[in-house]
Amino acid sequence: MLVAQGKAGLVLAADARAGESYCCPGCRETVILRRGRCKIAHFAHRPGSHCHLSxxxxxxxxxxxxxxxxxxxxxxxxxxxxxxxxxxxxxxxxxxxxxxxxxxxxxxxxxxxxxxxxxxxxxxxxxxxxxxxxxxxxxxxxxxxxxxxxxxxxxxxxxxxxxxxxxxxxxxxxxxxARCSLISAQRRRPEEIVRLQMNRLARLQYQHPTPAIQALACRSPVLPLATCPLICHDLAPSWPLLATPPILWRLAVVKALMDLSPFHFWPRSAWYGWLEQAGPLEWLGYGCLNARQLHARFLRNFTAELVAAGILAPVATGWVLLARPRWFASPAEKLAVVRRGGLSPRFALK
Ligand SMILES: [Zn+2]
Missing domain, CATH: 3.40.1350.10 (Trna Endonuclease; Chain: A, domain 1)
Incomplete structure (x- = not known):
């Protein structure tokens, strides 16, 4: 530390005098003045001190x-x-x-x-x-x-x-x-992000799949994750909030939506609770910001994307499932839709 308690008050190590005694303002233990040509003058606790200021x-x-x-x-x-x-x-x-x-x-x-x-x-x-x-x-x-x-x-x-x-x-x-799921570089075109995320999803599913990935694909017949609905792809880089890539949570939500009947209704108070339990949300621990506000914003943003994609619609008393997200017959069909401008409704948001 750079300041210690001297006889007449607090003293900066650079101004301290050799031979005088100084103590730590926290624990009151005697501290040692360290000064040298290559060293910044400072005070040090004795070895073995348990003072947290050391x-x-x-x-x-x-x-x-x-x-x-x-x-x-x-x-x-x-x-x-x-x-x-x-x-x-x-x-x-x-x-x-x-x-x-x-x-x-x-x-x-x-x-x-x-x-x-x-x-x-x-x-x-x-x-x-x-x-x-x-x-x-x-x-x-x-x-x-x-x-x-x-x-x-x-x-x-x-x-x-x-x-x-x-x-x-x-x-x-x-x-x-800030990142999009599963890809390293930033500043890519949305079409390119979808293609790269599709490749990564295929690799996650077919080379060494984890139980979580297997659970996402679990259906009869098995869902090829690369053909997932476009709403699963997070196309705007986002600051890390989840321990796993957000695309995997989006996939789980989409899968849960597939099991609901058309025009399923959520009362206003129930939607966000449903969204939170529809997929595993392992939040990263924030130390300096209000995490609950960040979580709420994350869920609100995804809700806005569902609305922009025509999947969800707000009504006076809650939310209605307008259309279940569509899976593609093949990766080629999906890429063709993307090339024809299939992502544009989402960009009307920005
Ligand atoms: Zn101390």
Whole structure:
């Protein structure tokens, strides 16, 4: 850490005097001043300390904090380093003053569980202090979708991950995690997305199918998943919300719709509940955003697609199944329909 308690108050490690004694503002244990030509001056707990304020102090973390301090000073945010907040026993890396309110900044370089992240966010919420999580270099490598979800924040009103780049000494926003199911690259034409997803579905079904895939195809005769209705294909990249590709959930919903009689009716209050149990929804754990709002928006968006495709219609007291989604006789027939503009009703939505 960069700040410790001295005899006359809090002291920055860069200003500390060798030979004086300093203690941790959290646990009150004596801390050691570390200073060298290649090192950022900092205080360290003694080996074996269990103080949670001693977690994750890597050289990158210390460097990033000093850079963040200068960055916030230049912007007039009156930053304070490592202010200990006794009411919640937490110490943000930086506490800024933006206008009349405080904002906490956390620079996270070490592993942090979803549970701990939620606890820390709950602490800040209790004090009414908004917090921003900036991620360090270890989070740039092979970030699993669960970690993406955990640290997703609204940046400029849109989902993103925030990073602090210690090489360039500036913040960065990463928004490249939005995906269509089963395909890696972004920015493809809708026709191409359908074709690639069909290929992947065929591979999932016929090479090493999992029990979940077998259950989706289970019917007499067996459903070739690649010939599924067009509504199953998610054509707009979406931020990770589910542990499995959304196309598999859409397939399960479509299969459940096939078992209903024409003009099946859902009272207004029943539709979303039905949708939630029609297919397995394994939500990823969000740490910084209201997950229930995200789930509701996901279900609303899919409902709007069903309406645009002419499958579902809103009526005064609820929803009616207008037409059951249509399976294709063959992949070739499906691709021909797509080429003739079969996807266009969905794009009337946008
Ligand atoms: Zn301590």
């Amino acid at each position: 977690e994750g102090e890597t050289p990158e973390h210390l460097l990033g904090k000093t850079q963040l301090l200068e960055w916030a000073q230049r912007r007039g945010y009156q930053p304070r380093l490592e202010v200990y907040l006794p009411a919640i026993a937490q110490r943000p890396d930086l506490l800024l003053t933006v206008g009349t309110r405080s904002v906490a900044l956390e620079f996270q370089c070490s592993p942090l569980s979803l549970r701990r992240l939620r606890e820390r966010n709950a602490g800040y919420r209790q004090l009414g202090i908004p917090v921003r999580w900036l991620l360090g270099a270890p989070y740039r490598r092979n970030l699993h979708s669960q970690k993406v979800a955990q640290f997703t924040q609204l940046v400029g009103g849109e989902m993103g991950l925030l990073f602090w780049n210690t090489t360039r000494s500036c913040p960065e926003v990463d928004r490249h995690f």
